Structures are given as structure tokens and as C-alpha cells.
Amino acid sequence: MGSVVLSNVCKSYGDAHVIKDVSLTIPDGEFCVLVGPSGCGKSTLLRMIAGLEEITGGQVAINEKDVTDVEPKLRDIAMVFQSYALYPQMSVRENMGFALKMAKLPKAEINRKVEAAADLLGLGVLLDRLPKDLSGGQRQRVAMGRAIVRNPQVFLFDEPLSNLDAKLRTQVRGEIRELHRRLKTTSVYVTHDQIEAMTMGQMIVVLRDGRIEQVGSPLELYDRPANLFVAGFIGSPEINQLKGEIVMQGDETLLRLADDSRLRLPAGLQVRPGQQVVYAIRPEQVNVVHESEHSGALKATITAIENTGSDMQLFCNTGGGAFTSVFKQRLDVQEGETVWLQPKLAGIHIFDAVSGQRVPECVE
Numbered sequence: 001m002g003s004v005v006l007s008n009v010c011k012s013y014g015d016a017h018v019i020k021d022v023s024l025t026i027p028d029g030e031f032c033v034l035v036g037p038s039g040c041g042k043s044t045l046l047r048m049i050a051g052l053e054e055i056t057g058g059q060v061a062i063n064e065k066d067v068t069d070v071e072p073k074l075r076d077i078a079m080v081f082q083s084y085a086l087y088p089q090m091s092v093r094e095n096m097g098f099a100l101k102m103a104k105l106p107k108a109e110i111n112r113k114v115e116a117a118a119d120l121l122g123l124g125v126l127l128d129r130l131p132k133d134l135s136g137g138q139r140q141r142v143a144m145g146r147a148i149v150r151n152p153q154v155f156l157f158d159e160p161l162s163n164l165d166a167k168l169r170t171q172v173r174g175e176i177r178e179l180h181r182r183l184k185t186t187s188v189y190v191t192h193d194q195i196e197a198m199t200m201g202q203m204i205v206v207l208r209d210g211r212i213e214q215v216g217s218p219l220e221l222y223d224r225p226a227n228l229f230v231a232g233f234i235g236s237p238e239i240n241q242l243k244g245e246i247v248m249q250g251d252e253t254l255l256r257l258a259d260d261s262r263l264r265l266p267a268g269l270q271v272r273p274g275q276q277v278v279y280a281i282r283p284e285q286v287n288v289v290h291e292s293e294h295s296g297a298l299k300a301t302i303t304a305i306e307n308t309g310s311d312m313q314l315f316c317n318t319g320g321g322a323f324t325s326v327f328k329q330r331l332d333v334q335e336g337e338t339v340w341l342q343p344k345l346a347g348i349h350i351f352d353a354v355s356g357q358r359v360p361e362c363v364e
């Protein structure tokens with residue numbers, strides 16, 4: 001059992017509170033991604049799990065054992081960093097077996113473990129090469145091999161793909177996922193890249209400024225962001241955000257934008273007239289409609305059009321500000337033209353403008 005449990009962990013450097021009361025349970029066998037902007041505390045949190053960072057408050061448990069005061073080498077974890085830090089004068093075999101040699105394992109056993117890991121990673125034919133004779137992707141695999149031979153309870157990855165070019169990154173991403181499917185070792189993976197998080201994580205933890213903003217599966221974060229920060233951080237192109245006020249018209253609740261135009265809202269939201277809210281909708285959650293059917297639609301003037309072949313993106317100005325939409329079909333529209341964008345009701349997210357939190361639905 002290689003679960004990781006953080007209970008109210010805090011970290012300060014003098015007056016700087018870098019990790020603020022983080023509690024998190026990562027079940028055994030999970031692939032958990034910590035994602036957030038640069039400087040939000042991802043590496044610090046990972047290093048606290050590893051024991052490389054003294055913690056200011058709270059507890060860390062690995063495999064149901066409190067390891068808060070246990071030194072790193074006794075925590076049964078293995079870490080893979082952005083810089084692979086291979087020993088340049090040692091062969092792949094020696095690099096991968098180094099920790100086992102230090103632990104004084106018999107030579108035959110070291111060889112067996114190194115060869116098994118090399119097989120798993122497709123490094124078998126490279127065992128006698130030096131790091132300088134490997135590609136970036138191969139070096140990264142050696143760094144993973146070094147972690148695998150130790151058969152730890154938990155793998156910790158700190159932005160391991162940052163030094164690879166885009167194409168290789170996608171490939172190694174797939175390899176790490178495949179490795180996890182085979183080994184099922186609990187993994188904690190840090191990245192600042194939301195696409196990497198969305199494609200790798202089963203469980204994603206969004207961090208901002210030393211706090212957890214939301215924990216969920218990729219689609220939970222995408223479809224039901226808990227707050228404006230997560231809504232804006234996950235998804236590319238970014239979710240559209242229009243500021244407005246809740247108004248009543250007859251018995252319908254509508255959103256009034258700055259230019260006094262009105263948008264329809266999904267039924268059953270816990271809002272009150274006069275409440276300042278942010279109306280958020282993802283770029284693919286709108287249709288273009290004819291003027292005659294524009295009831296509750298958004299009047300938009302196209303400022304730019306980008307065609308990627310598979311997608312058509314419209315950049316528009318609206319009564320609520322800039323708005324981006326993405327279409328799979330090719331539309332017959334021109335820059336400068338005015339169109340009506342009809343948001344799909346199921347794709348509308350409403351957040352309180354002051355707290356930034358998602359407005360809940362009424363419970364019956």
C-alpha cells in the first residue's frame with residue numbers, strides 16, 4: 001500500500017508562507033498530478049513528501065505510516081527531476097544500478113533489477129552507453145530507470161519533461177502513462193502545464209499560491225470548475241468570462257451585461273437580483289445563429305478569424321468584452337461581420353464576482 005496523506009501541512013520561509021494548510025489523500029496506485037502556475041508551491045510540496053524540505057506544520061504519511069520526521073532515504077520513495085543528473089562517466093547500467101550498489105546489494109541482483117527495468121523502458125541495447133551518447137528522451141528514460149530499480153512505494157516527478165522538445169514530450173508522456181499502467185506504483189507528478197496535467201492525471205490537484213483550489217478528474221475540472229481560477233487555468237483557448245448583474249424579467253432570471261444586453265441563464269441557480277456575477281463559457285460551447293433567432297444570444301463583431309484546418313476560431317468583441325469561439329465546422333463569415341452567438345445552456349458556468357466561487361444550484 002503506497003498511499004500518500006498530507007494533513008494540514010504548512011511551509012514558511014521566514015514570513016513567506018509558501019504552503020498553507022494543505023490536506024490531501026492520494027490513494028494507493030493513483031497517478032496524481034499537482035498543477036499550478038510557476039511559484040505556487042508545487043516543488044515545495046513534492047519535496048515535503050520526499051522529506052527534502054523540513055515542514056513547518058502538519059503531518060505527512062506514506063503507506064499509512066507517519067513519516068513527518070523520517071529522513072528521505074527511509075521513506076521508500078524515488079524522485080525524477082527535470083534535470084536528469086546522470087553521472088557522465090558512468091554507463092547507463094552503472095547509472096541505473098548506482099543506488100542499489102550504494103545499498104550494498106549483491107552484484108547479480110543489481111544486474112537482474114537493472115536489466116528488468118531496462119527491458120520495461122526499451123533501454124536494453126543501450127546499457128553500455130555513456131549519457132553523452134544518448135538522446136534527451138533516452139536520458140530521461142535512464143533517469144526513470146534509476147527510480148524504477150529501487151521499486152519504491154511512491155514515484156515523485158518534478159516537471160520531468162521540461163527539457164524535452166514538444167514532440168518528444170508527447171511521446172515520453174505516453175511512456176510514463178504506460179509505465180504507470182504496468183507498475184501501478186502511486187505517483188505524484190508536478191507540472192505547470194495544464195495540458196500535460198489533463199492528459200496524464202487520473203486525479204488532478206490545482207494549486208494556487210500555496211493552497212488547493214480544486215481536486216478532481218480532468219473532466220470534473222473542465223466541466224465543473226469550483227471557482228474562477230480553475231475555470232481560467234484549465235482549458236485552451238481559455239474559457240470566456242463576461243461580467244454582469246443578475247436581473248429579473250417577468251419570472252425569468254437573466255444576466256445583464258455592461259451594454260444592457262441580456263443573456264439567458266440555466267434554471268435553478270442560487271442567485272439573487274442585483275448580484276454581480278461572472279458568466280463563463282468555453283469557446284466550443286456556442287452556436288452561431290441567425291439574427292431572427294437571436295433571443296438571449298450574444299451580439300458579437302468578429303475582429304479576427306483563425307483557421308487551423310480542423311478548427312475555426314473566431315475572436316470577437318461583445319457587449320461583455322472580448323469573446324473567443326471555436327467551431328469544428330467551417331463557417332461562412334468574414335472579419336468585421338456581426339454575428340449572433342448562442343451559448344449552450346448546459347455549458348454556462350456562473351461564479352460570484354466577489355468570492356470567485358461557483359454559484360451552486362438550488363437543491364430541491
Ligand SMILES: Nc1ncnc2c1ncn2[C@@H]1O[C@H](COP(=O)(O)OP(=O)(O)O)[C@@H](O)[C@H]1O
Pocket residue numbers: 013016018036037038039040041042043044045
Ligand atoms: N529556499 C527558499 N527560500 C525562500 N523562498 C523559497 C525557497 N524555495 C522556494 N521559495 C518560494 O516558495 C514559492 C514556491 O516555490 P516552488 O515550490 O519552487 O514553486 P513551483 O514549483 O510551483 O514553481 C516561491 O514563491 C518561491 O520563491
Ligand SMILES: [Mg+2]
Pocket residue numbers: 042043044
Ligand atoms: Mg517547481
